[in-house]
Amino acid sequence: GDNTIYRASTTAPVNIAVIKYWGKRDAKLNLPTNSSLSVTLSQDDLRTHTTASCSSTFSGPDTLLLNGSPQDVSGARTQACFKALRGLRAELETANPSLPKLSTYPLRIVSSNNFPTAAGLASSASGFAALVRAIANLYELHSSPTALSQIARQGSGSACRSLFGGYVAWDQGSAADGSDSLAREVAPASHWPEMRALVLVVSAAKKGVSSTTGMQTTVATSALFRARAEDVVPKRMAEMERAIAERDFDAFARLTMRDSNNFHAVCLDTEPPIFYLNDVSRAAIRLVECINAAAGKAVAAYTFDAGPNAVIYFLEQNAGLVAGTFKTFLGHLDGWQTELGNKLAGQAGVA
Ligand code: PMV
Numbered sequence: 001g002d003n004t005i006y007r008a009s010t011t012a013p014v015n016i017a018v019i020k021y022w023g024k025r026d027a028k029l030n031l032p033t034n035s036s037l038s039v040t041l042s043q044d045d046l047r048t049h050t051t052a053s054c055s056s057t058f059s060g061p062d063t064l065l066l067n068g069s070p071q072d073v074s075g076a077r078t079q080a081c082f083k084a085l086r087g088l089r090a091e092l093e094t095a096n097p098s099l100p101k102l103s104t105y106p107l108r109i110v111s112s113n114n115f116p117t118a119a120g121l122a123s124s125a126s127g128f129a130a131l132v133r134a135i136a137n138l139y140e141l142h143s144s145p146t147a148l149s150q151i152a153r154q155g156s157g158s159a160c161r162s163l164f165g166g167y168v169a170w171d172q173g174s175a176a177d178g179s180d181s182l183a184r185e186v187a188p189a190s191h192w193p194e195m196r197a198l199v200l201v202v203s204a205a206k207k208g209v210s211s212t213t214g215m216q217t218t219v220a221t222s223a224l225f226r227a228r229a230e231d232v233v234p235k236r237m238a239e240m241e242r243a244i245a246e247r248d249f250d251a252f253a254r255l256t257m258r259d260s261n262n263f264h265a266v267c268l269d270t271e272p273p274i275f276y277l278n279d280v281s282r283a284a285i286r287l288v289e290c291i292n293a294a295a296g297k298a299v300a301a302y303t304f305d306a307g308p309n310a311v312i313y314f315l316e317q318n319a320g321l322v323a324g325t326f327k328t329f330l331g332h333l334d335g336w337q338t339e340l341g342n343k344l345a346g347q348a349g350v351a
Contacts, residue, residue: 002100007053008137012129014046014115015039015161015168016197016311018256018303019236020263023219023229027212028076029178030157033219034233037169037186037240038161039313041197046115048123050130052138054105062107066127073109080154081132082107089139102139109134115199124211128155129162149183165189167244169237192247194316198323200330202280202308209274211306214267221271228266233259249315253301256313257288260303276306283330284310291325 015038023033062082064071073079089103109131113123132152136143145163153160153170160182161168166189173180189195209217218225236255243251267274277285281304288302300322301313314322 001056003055003057004100005053005055005057006100006102006105006138007051008134009049009051010130010133010137011043011047011049012126012133012162013043013165014041014123014126015158016041016199016303016305017158017161018252018301018313019233019240019259020305021157021170022211022263022266023215023225024157025172026176026178027216029181030077030153030155031178031181032157032170032172033229035170035172035237036158036161036233037167037237038158039167039195039197040162040165040189041199046126046199048111048113048126048130050109050111050127050134052131052134053108054102054138056101056105058106058108060106062109064109064111064131066111067113077128077155078131081128081151082135084151084154085132085135085139085141088136088141088143092139092141107135124156125158125162128152128159131155132159133163146182146184150178150181153178153181153183166191169241186241187244192244196314196316196319198312198314198326200284200310200312200326202278202284202310208276209306214270214274214306217272217274218266218270222266222269224269225266228262232262250298253292253298253313256301256303257285257298264304276308277304278308280330281308281310284312284326287326287329288312291322295321 017036017038019035019037021032021034021036025031025033062073064073064078086103093099093101093103111127111130113126115123129152132148132155136148149160149163152163157170161170163183164185167186168183169186170183171181173182175181236259239251240255242248243255264277267276285302288300291300292298299314299318303311303313312322312326
């Protein structure tokens, strides 16, 4: 028989949304109630590295190690990704019977993050993107990033955006089977080489309310949510794409901050209310507001996901002002990590 151990490795970067995904219209397929748009961070700073292997000599169920700890892969999300990838491999094997039957072998997946897991730092995004691409490489699928985004989306919605670098939209789509709910490149990182992101680790503790539970409660109870999904976000998606196309930082920043605030307002409007921001997060918001007021235009933008950590976007020419002010006023705080994520994918001296 075939005793070969087949293996493939890849990395996937974290992405941070500037127009947030919050709400599912189909919880099983992870179909969103609104489109979203994100910026992919540098792989040098925040990324998941994943190796997938399979062999006829492996026995037992598929396994996944994350940072050395065994993870439960029996959940519907992970199973959906495995099933979709095995299905594509099985098609290749049917078309070419001389190929080894990798689709029938147990999988061993080994992953590591170079940043705190589940601290609101979008670990599920890079995690599922890396998992899907590692297995796709192992199976020699040659699927496009868009095709893989449809699979990664079923693992974690935001993961579909981590298949691309730069500025990435996730179009919500309207098909019931999710075939048009896909990620798309809005612009490569090289389109706006001056863009920088500072990730402020306010707390590396595991987040309080998971995004899945939070979204479910918000959709079920928040009255503000409907206005966000139907009215606010569709307009902002178009404005954000224009701001990026024209490299209009003032518009990019103001849309980013207003969308983060709208998302956290919808969380507060949820019953029971969800609090992701803390006093340090609010201090970071006030600091950005001060920097921008002094500059007479937006030169910095804050955004927060499902946790208290801040991501601050700014342009390289304002690095001294923005990063310098943050260091001066908030640099004494525990868990402050200015080294992380200060450049975008494709800009940080690709090794
Ligand atoms: O991909 P999920 O299910 O972890 O949801 C991510 C939700 C936010 O990070 C808050 C927003 C986003 O678009 O990434």
